Amino acid sequence: MSEEHKQPLQSSLRVQELIYGLRISEVMTSKVFAVSRNCTMRDVQTIMKNNSITGVPVVDSKRVVGIVTMNDLMNALEQGAMEQNVTRWMVGEVQTLAEDMPLSFAISAFGKFSFRQFPVVNKKNELTGILTFRNINHALIRELSRQLRQMEQQSEQPVEPASLNLSKVYQLHRYDFENGGKASSEIKKFLKERGVPPKLVRRVAVASYELEINLVAHSIGGMLGFDINENRVKISSHDRGPGIEDTEKALTQGYSTANEWIRSQGFGAGMGLPNVKRVSDEFAIESAVGMGTMVQSIIYLKSEKENENQ
Amino acid sequence: MELQRIAYALDAELICGPDDWEKINIETVFASDLMSDVLMSDRDEMLMVTSLSTEQSIRSAGIVGSEAIVIANDKTVTEGMIELAKDQDIALFCTRHPKFESCVRLGRIMEV
Ligand SMILES: Nc1ncnc2c1ncn2[C@@H]1O[C@H](COP(=O)(O)OP(=O)(O)O)[C@@H](O)[C@H]1O
Ligand SMILES: [Mg+2]
Numbered sequence: 001m002s003e004e005h006k007q008p009l010q011s012s013l014r015v016q017e018l019i020y021g022l023r024i025s026e027v028m029t030s031k032v033f034a035v036s037r038n039c040t041m042r043d044v045q046t047i048m049k050n051n052s053i054t055g056v057p058v059v060d061s062k063r064v065v066g067i068v069t070m071n072d073l074m075n076a077l078e079q080g081a082m083e084q085n086v087t088r089w090m091v092g093e094v095q096t097l098a099e100d101m102p103l104s105f106a107i108s109a110f111g112k113f114s115f116r117q118f119p120v121v122n123k124k125n126e127l128t129g130i131l132t133f134r135n136i137n138h139a140l141i142r143e144l145s146r147q148l149r150q151m152e153q154q155s156e157q158p159v160e161p162a163s164l165n166l167s168k169v170y171q172l173h174r175y176d177f178e179n180g181g182k183a184s185s186e187i188k189k190f191l192k193e194r195g196v197p198p199k200l201v202r203r204v205a206v207a208s209y210e211l212e213i214n215l216v217a218h219s220i221g222g223m224l225g226f227d228i229n230e231n232r233v234k235i236s237s238h239d240r241g242p243g244i245e246d247t248e249k250a251l252t253q254g255y256s257t258a259n260e261w262i263r264s265q266g267f268g269a270g271m272g273l274p275n276v277k278r279v280s281d282e283f284a285i286e287s288a289v290g291m292g293t294m295v296q297s298i299i300y301l302k303s304e305k306e307n308e309n310q
Numbered sequence: 311m312e313l314q315r316i317a318y319a320l321d322a323e324l325i326c327g328p329d330d331w332e333k334i335n336i337e338t339v340f341a342s343d344l345m346s347d348v349l350m351s352d353r354d355e356m357l358m359v360t361s362l363s364t365e366q367s368i369r370s371a372g373i374v375g376s377e378a379i380v381i382a383n384d385k386t387v388t389e390g391m392i393e394l395a396k397d398q399d400i401a402l403f404c405t406r407h408p409k410f411e412s413c414v415r416l417g418r419i420m421e422v
Contacts, residue, residue, distance in 0.1 A: 178390070181369040188373070198375070205373045206349045213345075213366075266362045266370075271346035278350075 005173050011147060013169035017225040018143045019136075020104035020238040021294070024097055027106075027139045028120045028129035034059045035068070039086050041076040044068045055117040055130070058090050062126035064119045066090030096121045098288075099128050103139065105291035106131055108240040112290055164194055164301070166228040172215040177265050180216035183224050184208035191233075200301060203279035204233050207297045210272040211237040217262045218242075219293065231302055232281075237295040244287040251277060251285070311336050311420055313378055313401060316357065319415050320405045322380055326392050327401030334377050334401065339420070341413050345370045359416070361409045363387060368394040368402070376400060382409040 007013075033047045034057045044056050048070070058066040072089045076082055081089070097106055097118045109118060110133060120129040170183040188205040192198075208224065215222045215237060222239025244250045251273050258268025273295075277283045282298035314332035317324065324331065340355035342348050343362040348355070354375035360367050363385035371379045372394070378401040381387055387404055395402040405412055 178365065181366060184373070185369065202373060202375070209369065209373060210346065210349065266343055266345040266360075266364060266366055269344040269346045271344075271350055275346055275349055 005171070005176065005179070007171060010169065011151065013171060013223060014167065014225075015140070015143050015147050017169045017223055017236070017238065018147070019140055020102060020107075020223070021225075021236060022103040022139060022143075023099065024101050024103055024106055024120055024131055025099040025129065027103055027135045028099070028131040029135060030129045032057065032119075032127060032130045034127060035086055036060065037065065037085070037087050040083050041068070041073060041086060041089055042082045044086060045073055045077075045082065048073065054132075055115075057094070057119040057127055057130065058086050059127050062124075064094050064096055064121060064125075064127050066092045067094045067117075067119060069116070094119060097131060098123075101288065101291070102238065102286065102294045103136065104238050104240055104294065105288050107136065108291040110136075111240075162194060164191075164196075164228055164230045166190060166226060169223050169225040170212075171221075171223050172212060172219075173221045174216065174219065176216055177213075180212045181209055183212055183226075187226055187228075187233075191228075196301060200299065203299050204235070206279045207276045207299065208235050210276045211235060211295055211297070213267055214272055214295075215239055217258060217265075217267055222292075231300065233299045233301065235297045235299075238292065239294075240292040241290060243289040243291055244285075244293055245289055247285050247287050250287075313357075315419060316378075316416065317403060319419050320380060320403070320407060320412050322403035322405040325387055325402040325404060326396055327378070327403075328399055331378070331401040336378065336420075339413075339416060340374070340376075341409060343409070348374055359409060359412050361385060363391070363404075365390045365394055367391070368398070368400065371400060372398040378403065380405055380412060382407060382412045 033051055035043055037060055047056055054070045056068050057064050068086055068090045076089045095113055097120050099120050099122050117130050117132045119127055120131050122128045184205050188201055191201045212224055219239035220241045225236045227234040249255055253274045254270040256268045256270035262268045276297055280297040281300045284296045287293040313334040313336055336356045338355050339357045341359040343360050345366055348370045351374055356377050358371040358376045358379045361383040363381045368391050381404040384406040
């Protein structure tokens with residue numbers, strides 16, 4: 001199981017991590033062109049042409065009930081049915097995305113389904129935007145230039161050796177148990193050398209270690225990012241599948257879907273996520289089946305009082 | 311209790327360890343083959359006894375502050391494990407006794 005995995009450049013991993021962590025709502029196009037059930041295919045054609053778009057959602061009191069794509073339009077055109085109702089030609093079962101999902105889930109969705117756009121909905125299931133691959137490319141370029149700017153600034157001002165500031169991303173591969181744990185070892189060392197109290201170092205190590213192992217044991221692979229300053233350590237785990245059906249259940253002690261082989265490695269007691277939650281000051285998990293899982297753990301390095309006084 | 315006495319009671323063989331390992335003081339012991347159980351502990355577990363002979367055992371022991379680890383059941387210890395143990399200044403032993411027997415022997419010489 002020990003294939004050699006080369007770690008990509010830190011800067012490219014960081015851009016990827018930043019992209020993964022963005023919310024869909026931050027990236028999508030909010031100005032959506034939608035039609036209602038009683039519109040015609042001709043109406044859709046006009047909208048597509050005037051705005052150079054390739055998909056138009058069909059809504060009924062803000063709920064998405066279908067989508068008309070370029071393909072549907074061509075079919076209607078071929079049949080000379082442009083004056084017919086959109087409901088005759090639209091695709092009825094639409095895969096939507098939730099606006100507060102991390103972008104990594106959307107990237108998985110693009111990979112999994114062959115759609116060119118996804119309608120985006122809010123908690124009330126109302127249409128709030130549309131996400132195309134172009135949106136993702138724009139976000140990528142934005143983050144790339146931000147990263148470059150940051151690197152330029154950093155090279156101008158040398159970092160103090162004792163500084164607690166660090167941002168680092170590790171890539172983890174499925175079933176690569178040999179490397180699972182390297183990230184937490186390195187971070188542990190980093191914090192210890194800078195005089196962070198052992199109790200806090202231990203909490204960071206436990207959280208990151210369990211998350212690393214989960215990426216290796218349960219995901220198709222993913223990344224673990226650390227964002228450290230003198231106030232807190234922020235650990236984020238991103239992967240793009242297979243996702244967790246019931247995150248509530250996954251957080252109960254003893255719940256595990258680990259197979260025999262994972263168990264033979266000493267894992268699969270179902271205590272990992274509960275452990276992460278226990279040692280975290282702030283904890284969040286989000287998951288969607290087929291799209292991925294994101295876990296975030298924040299551990300304060302200063303007591304909350306000190307944080308407030310700043 | 312000095313680590314030397316523990317090693318003797320377990321018929322444990324030292325694989326690697328810091329120069330003065332004999333004098334390391336051991337007050338707490340944790341025995342498990344489940345890594346998350348180890349990581350759930352709140353106190354410093356100075357000695358870890360496990361029959362799981364993997365690099366992850368050494369990593370887990372390191373996280374909970376172990377100064378020594380005994381691999382039970384005559385399991386083979388890999389190069390990677392030795393390296394990790396050295397890196398974290400952990401004394402690494404192995405013993406031919408199974409985990410339960412090792413714990414019984416420990417119980418005889420230590421008050422639990
Ligand atoms: N990154 C992930 N991707 C998919 N499923 C996950 C992920 N992390 C955790 N899980 C699911 O949650 C369950 C509980 O995780 P955890 O508490 O760490 O226990 P364990 O790893 O011992 O199974 C796992 O068995 C798995 O089904
Ligand atoms: Mg786990």
